[in-house]
Amino acid sequence: MSEPPAKPVLQKPPGYNDLNAPAGPRGFRPPPRKPILPPSFHPKKRKTNYGRACCCCFCIFFLIFLLLIIISAAAFYLWFDPKLPGFHVQSFRISRFNVSKRPDGTYLDAETTTRLEVKNPNGKMTYYYVNTEVDVTVVEGAYETDLGTTSVPEFTMRKKSTRTLRAGTKVSNKLVVNEVGNKLKVRYRSKSLAVNVEARTKIGVGVAGLKIGMVGVTVKCDGMSKKQLDGGDMPKCVINMLKW
Numbered sequence: 527m528s529e530p531p532a533k534p535v536l537q538k539p540p541g542y543n544d545l546n547a548p549a550g551p552r553g554f555r556p557p558p559r560k561p562i563l564p565p566s567f568h569p570k571k572r573k574t575n576y577g578r579a580c581c582c583c584f585c586i587f588f589l590i591f592l593l594l595i596i597i598s599a600a601a602f603y604l605w606f607d608p609k610l611p612g613f614h615v616q617s618f619r620i621s622r623f624n625v626s627k628r629p630d631g632t633y634l635d636a637e638t639t640t641r642l643e644v645k646n647p648n649g650k651m652t653y654y655y656v657n658t659e660v661d662v663t664v665v666e667g668a669y670e671t672d673l674g675t676t677s678v679p680e681f682t683m684r685k686k687s688t689r690t691l692r693a694g695t696k697v698s699n700k701l702v703v704n705e706v707g708n709k710l711k712v713r714y715r716s717k718s719l720a721v722n723v724e725a726r727t728k729i730g731v732g733v734a735g736l737k738i739g740m741v742g743v744t745v746k747c748d749g750m751s752k753k754q755l756d757g758g759d760m761p762k763c764v765i766n767m768l769k770w
Contacts, residue, residue, distance in 0.1 A: 652732035
């Protein structure tokens with residue numbers, strides 16, 4: 527009888543380990559290497575930015591403080607309804623005005639009396655005034671001639687009150703331009719002198735028994751004519767705050 531054909535031997539796959547094979551020395555395998563990543567893949571440690579946190583806290587507190595100031599100012603305005611004081615020129619008198627020509631020039635001697643009416647229209651606020659400086663000038667074209675400066679003592683304006691300030695000025699032997707002196711003499715006789723009165727002072731505010739700081743104020747009463755003032759007009763003056 528013929529023998530059956532032999533079966534082909536199957537090849538073992540790479541890395542196959544036969545459990546029934548006798549133990550023998552195994553080859554040493556090095557541990558797997560950790561893959562090297564590029565620097566862009568390395569995680570960065572987060573650093574706490576204390577400066578940014580402090581800046582944010584400061585901005586928040588500043589906004590809250592600013593909001594409180596705005597709310598307080600609005601409440602103050604609605605409750606007290608503050609109004610600026612009023613200034614009017616009540617009267618203006620020139621008791622002496624003499625222009626004299628001499629060999630060395632033209633000189634002016636003058637005396638004036640100005641009465642300023644001051645009003646406090648507020649019903650819940652008091653005004654405090656320090657010494658007030660009053661300047662009187664006359665204008666002729668581009669020239670402004672000084673007629674003297676005086677000071678009015680400090681005073682207080684109570685609620686809803688009116689007060690009259692008297693300011694007398696005087697100049698002697700004041701040198702003026704010849705042409706200006708002649709025109710001033712003519713305008714004085716015709717009562718057409720253009721008169722400017724300026725008062726500089728500081729005002730403090732009294733509210734609920736508390737006195738708030740002083741603020742510089744300049745009061746200007748410009749472009750008044752002697753004829754207008756003699757006719758009984760009381761020109762209103764302009765108040766400039768925070769100027770001295």
